[in-house]
Amino acid sequence: MNGETFRNWQSVQDEVLRRIHAREWKPGDLIPNEADLAVEFGCARSTVNRALRSLADSGLLDRRRKAGTRVAAQPVAKATLDIAVIRHEVEARGSRYGYQLIDRQQVTPPVSVSGAMRTPATDKLLHVCALHLADDAPYAIEDRWINTNIVPQAKTEAFANVSANEWLLKHAPYTHGEIAFSAVQVGQDDADILGVSAQSAAFAIDRLTWDNDASVTKVRLLFIPGYQLRTSL
Amino acid sequence: MNGETFRNWQSVQDEVLRRIHAREWKPGDLIPNEADLAVEFGCARSTVNRALRSLADSGLLDRRRKAGTRVAAQPVAKATLDIAVIRHEVEARGSRYGYQLIDRQQVTPPVSVSGAMRTPATDKLLHVCALHLADDAPYAIEDRWINTNIVPQAKTEAFANVSANEWLLKHAPYTHGEIAFSAVQVGQDDADILGVSAQSAAFAIDRLTWDNDASVTKVRLLFIPGYQLRTSL
DNA sequence: AATGCTTTTATGTACGTACATAAAAATATG
DNA sequence: CATATTTTTATGTACGTACATAAAAGCATT
Numbered sequence: 044m045n046g047e048t049f050r051n052w053q054s055v056q057d058e059v060l061r062r063i064h065a066r067e068w069k070p071g072d073l074i075p076n077e078a079d080l081a082v083e084f085g086c087a088r089s090t091v092n093r094a095l096r097s098l099a100d101s102g103l104l105d106r107r108r109k110a111g112t113r114v115a116a117q118p119v120a121k122a123t124l125d126i127a128v129i130r131h132e133v134e135a136r137g138s139r140y141g142y143q144l145i146d147r148q149q150v151t152p153p154v155s156v157s158g159a160m161r162t163p164a165t166d167k168l169l170h171v172c173a174l175h176l177a178d179d180a181p182y183a184i185e186d187r188w189i190n191t192n193i194v195p196q197a198k199t200e201a202f203a204n205v206s207a208n209e210w211l212l213k214h215a216p217y218t219h220g221e222i223a224f225s226a227v228q229v230g231q232d233d234a235d236i237l238g239v240s241a242q243s244a245a246f247a248i249d250r251l252t253w254d255n256d257a258s259v260t261k262v263r264l265l266f267i268p269g270y271q272l273r274t275s276l
Numbered sequence: 277m278n279g280e281t282f283r284n285w286q287s288v289q290d291e292v293l294r295r296i297h298a299r300e301w302k303p304g305d306l307i308p309n310e311a312d313l314a315v316e317f318g319c320a321r322s323t324v325n326r327a328l329r330s331l332a333d334s335g336l337l338d339r340r341r342k343a344g345t346r347v348a349a350q351p352v353a354k355a356t357l358d359i360a361v362i363r364h365e366v367e368a369r370g371s372r373y374g375y376q377l378i379d380r381q382q383v384t385p386p387v388s389v390s391g392a393m394r395t396p397a398t399d400k401l402l403h404v405c406a407l408h409l410a411d412d413a414p415y416a417i418e419d420r421w422i423n424t425n426i427v428p429q430a431k432t433e434a435f436a437n438v439s440a441n442e443w444l445l446k447h448a449p450y451t452h453g454e455i456a457f458s459a460v461q462v463g464q465d466d467a468d469i470l471g472v473s474a475q476s477a478a479f480a481i482d483r484l485t486w487d488n489d490a491s492v493t494k495v496r497l498l499f500i501p502g503y504q505l506r507t508s509l
Numbered sequence: 510a511a512t513g514c515t516t517t518t519a520t521g522t523a524c525g526t527a528c529a530t531a532a533a534a535a536t537a538t539g
Numbered sequence: 540c541a542t543a544t545t546t547t548t549a550t551g552t553a554c555g556t557a558c559a560t561a562a563a564a565g566c567a568t569t
Contacts, residue, residue, distance in 0.1 A: 050523080051522075051523075052522075052523085060451075063449065064449045064450075064451060064487070065449075066449065070445070070446060076548085076549055076550085077549075077550070078549080086523075086524085087523060087524045087525065088524090088525085089522095089523075089524065089525080089552090090522085090523060090524075092550080092551075092552090093522085093523095095550090096550095096551085102358075106549090106550065106551095107531080107532075107533095107549085107550075108530065108531040108532060108533095108548085108549060108550045108551075109530090109531060109532045109533055109534090109547085109548055109549050109550070110531090110532065110533070110548095110549075110550090111548095111549060111550080112549085112550080116446075117360070117361055117364065117445055118445065120358070120359040120360075120453070120455070121356050121357070121358055121359070122356070122357045122359055122455050123354050123355070123356050123357075124354070124355045124356075124357060125335075125353070125354055126353040126354070126355055127350070127353075128350050131350065209350075212303070212350055212351065213303060213349075216296065216297040216298075216299065217297075218293075218297060219508060219509055220353070220508065220509035221506065221507075221508050221509070222353070222355050222506065222507055222508070222509060223504045223505065223506040223507075224457055224479070224504065224505040224506075225459075225479055225502075225503065225504045225505070226458075226459030226460070226477040226478055226479040226480070226499075226501065226503070227459070227477055228475075228476065228477045228501075242461075242475055243461065243477075244459040244460055244461040244476075244477035244478070245459055245477070246457070246458055246459040247459070252509070254297065266459075268459065268461075269458075270458065270459070271456045271457065271458045272456065272457040272458070273454065273455065273456040273457075274454075274455055274456075275452060275453065275454050275455070276452055276453035276454070276455055276485070283553080284552075284553075285552075285553085309518085309519055309520080310519075310520070311519080319553075319554085320553060320554045320555065321554090321555085322522090322552095322553075322554065322555080323552085323553060323554075325520075325521075325522090326552085326553095328520090329520095329521085339519090339520065339521095340519085340520080340561080340562075340563095341518085341519060341520045341521075341560065341561040341562060341563095342517085342518055342519050342520070342560090342561060342562045342563055342564090343518095343519075343520090343561090343562065343563070344518090344519060344520080345519085345520080
């Protein structure tokens with residue numbers, strides 16, 4: 044081709060993407076090494092590295108030292124979901140946010156909870172149930188367990204006006220967590236709260252967060268039927 | 277403190293993370309600028325930049341030119357989901373994968389489909405329905421529309437042995453896509469295929485992929501009740 | 510006080526060199 | 540011929556300098 048130069052990493056990335064989409068480099072193909080591409084593109088190797096690393100991060104390229112870089116045979120679609128505070132999510136939809144505390148008690152949890160949170164079975168945990176509303180209509184039920192050994196300040200927080208969802212972000216740091224998405228049939232209790240018929244299909248997000256080896260909180264968010272979690276690829 | 281040095285970007289990242297978790301830098305706080313941190317950590321600014329950029333990518337820091345870097349007040353949890361080929365997903369669970377074609381027809385789609393795919397309402401599209409199995413038990417229903425104007429080779433592919441899910445990855449490039457997760461009540465037809473009772477709650481993934489301005493394919497994957505999509509934070 | 514222009518500053522990025530590291534390939538050794 | 544050992548090579552990253560760029564802050568003009 045011509046002597047066109049690609050002088051920034053985004054344009055290098057775009058050109059690599061173009062070649063992949065145009066099938067000049069097919070899935071599984073080994074592509075030229077960084078040094079050669081740098082010469083071809085008229086830029087530094089570090090610029091090519093930045094572009095290729097970014098594409099590898101998003102799953103389009105597979106890179107291995109010495110073995111080189113190849114176009115991913117099965118481009119694993121990496122969908123990045125932004126799990127925001129529910130209030131923000133509701134407000135971002137242009138709805139008025141509402142919050143209602145249903146229950147707040149320091150109780151001994153079922154073993155399924157103490158087991159998952161790896162707390163002694165006899166320890167009491169703070170159980171908080173609340174309803175999030177959008178334009179005064181039920182939006183999601185938050186059913187949460189808080190490890191008050193790790194977050195003692197929660198013992199004095201009523202959660203009457205601020206949801207635990209939001210309060211914890213400000214007051215409880217965490218190092219990592221697990222999250223699971225599933226579909227569940229709502230039971231009679233939850234159906235009544237959400238104002239839907241029992242057996243409806245609700246979207247559930249289960250989340251367990253840790254501060255190093257100690258569990259911080261375990262929560263199930265149960266969204267009204269029709270809820271969709273979306274993102275782009 | 278002491279004159280400890282952090283000579284690679286991961287250790288700088290770890291130290292920044294430690295300070296955030298230890299609440300030395302609280303949510304909303306402005307942290308020192310890159311140049312100062314570089315001096316403190318005994319490394320180059322570019323190393324600090326790499327570490328902070330990475331943390332910003334994962335949503336823990338907010339960075340703006342001139343305004344500086346601050347700890348995210350509401351750390352948006354970015355959950356990265358790997359949407360793999362179903363066969364791989366099943367095999368990764370240690371199950372034997374099975375595949376069964378249910379239907380394959382070139383037909384005029386409902387307007388909801390042609391509308392979403394932005395194809396002329398009178399154009400015929402290829403409709404492929406199939407069942408994915410794990411250890412001979414139903415696992416997911418794939419209900420797919422393929423734009424044969426963009427992927428003409430699909431017209432001669434039977435999809436009897438290879439799922440469209442897998443075939444398209446190899447044969448149809450795409451530039452971007454949209455994906456939505458939801459919970460749905462399964463209808464009688466789907467319930468029969470999945471071998472579950474009607475009204476069960478099933479996890480659905482709806483995906484629409486594009487090659488520049490042209491839609492490539494639209495698919496709904498309906499998973500058996502109990503299915504969970506998991507990831508870590 | 511409101512408006513537009515200028516300066517300052519922190520992040521964003523390009524570059525080239527140097528070295529580290531993993532892993533494939535080649536070679537030596539039993 | 541199988542198994543260690545060495546060499547080669549492509550990616551991974553650190554560094555320091557230079558410049559680009561966005562946006563806040565200061566200044567001037569009305």
